[in-house]
Amino acid sequence: MSTHPTLQQSQATPHPEVPERIAQHRRYLMCRPEHFTVSYRINPWMEPARPTDTAKALRQWQQLHDTYVQLGHDVELIDPVPGLPDMVYTANGGFVIDGRALGVRFRVAERRGEERPFMDWFAAHGFDVVEPVEVQEGEGDFLLVGDTVLAGTGFRSDGASHREVAEVFGREVVSLTLTDPRFYHLDTAIAVLDPVEGPGGVDRANIAYLPGAFDERSRAVLAERYPDAILVDEADGAVFGLNTASDGRNVIVSPRAVGFIAQLRERGYVPIAVDLSELLLGGGGIKCCTLELRG
Incomplete structure (x- = not known):
């Protein structure tokens, strides 16, 4: 029997009427929250007066790390730096x-110390590192769906960074504007469920998103491009339900996003609940703690 109870869910059999989802191997970069605390406020989730429990954050983070490993994914680690809790x-x-690897230029001063350690890590591990010019915050605001990059703006990443991403990677970039400060990064309002097309180019419900996090133009773009997307309600969005990681079959998701979990099952995905409630105090969830390393 698995010692990881949530992984028992991965053995669930989808309803026969929904498509069989295929798990794909992933390589992720993570960082142990050894210095995690909330000592400043740079998003609506952070309350410096509210105590944080670093030991609890470490336990929850370890569960996420171990879940990836038990699903067969590779996890690389970057050393945490004292004084950089995020x-x-x-x-x-x-x-x-x-x-x-395109490096980042954080909008907020409190996180700028992270920029060089990440670029140094990429360089040391064989990636072709591109020094950024424009203000942008990495995979928090850039999501790869097939050959297209969905790019967020409105709170952290400048719109000019979307042109930079298009030039660096030679991909189509679709700009989306976030309007709710609780969802200040794109990965808090969109979950990429199938990053690539299905067998034979079959269309699949590639994404899930929270319509209320976007302006009218962005909602129209998403509706046109992803007519079969899962539309997530406010209650599930507000518990960072969309801040998920998916391998195309298994979707690591907050246990509090109960409606979204039911929607995932209906579409043939296998939701695996991992609670990162302590790290949510810093304004981050499952996807925030997970950078995909696409070789």
Whole structure:
């Protein structure tokens, strides 16, 4: 019997009427939250007066790490740096496609110390590192769906960074504007469920998103491009339900996003609940702690 109870869910059999989802191997970069605390406020989730429990954050983070490993994914680690409590949110450390890593330029001063450690790590591990010009916060605001990059703006990443991403990676970039300060990064309002097309180019419900996090134009773009997307309600969005990691079959998700979990099952995905409630005090969840390394 598995010692990881949530992984028992991965053995569930989808309803026969829904498509069989295929798990794909992933390589992730993570950082142990050894210095995690909330000593400043740079997003609506952070309350410096509210105590944080670093030991609890470490236990929850370890469960996420172990879940990835038990699913067969590779997890690389970057060393945490004292004085940089948000380094655990590795998704903001860069954007990596085809072995090329675009570094970040944080908007907020409190996180700028993270920029060089991430770029140094990429360089030391064989990635072609591109020094950023524009202000942007990595995979927090850039999500790869097939050959297209969905790019967020409105709170952290400048719109000019979207042009930079298009030039660096030679991909189509679709700009989306966030309007709710609770969802200040794109990866808090969109979950990429199937990053690539299905067998034979079959269309799949590639993403899930929270319509209320976007302006009218962005909602229209998403509706046109992803007509079969899962639309997540406010209650599930507010518990960072969309801040997930998916391998195309298994979706690591907050246990509090109960409606979204039911929607995932209906579409043939296998939700695996991992609670990162302590790290949510810093404004980050599952995806925030997970940077995909695309070789």
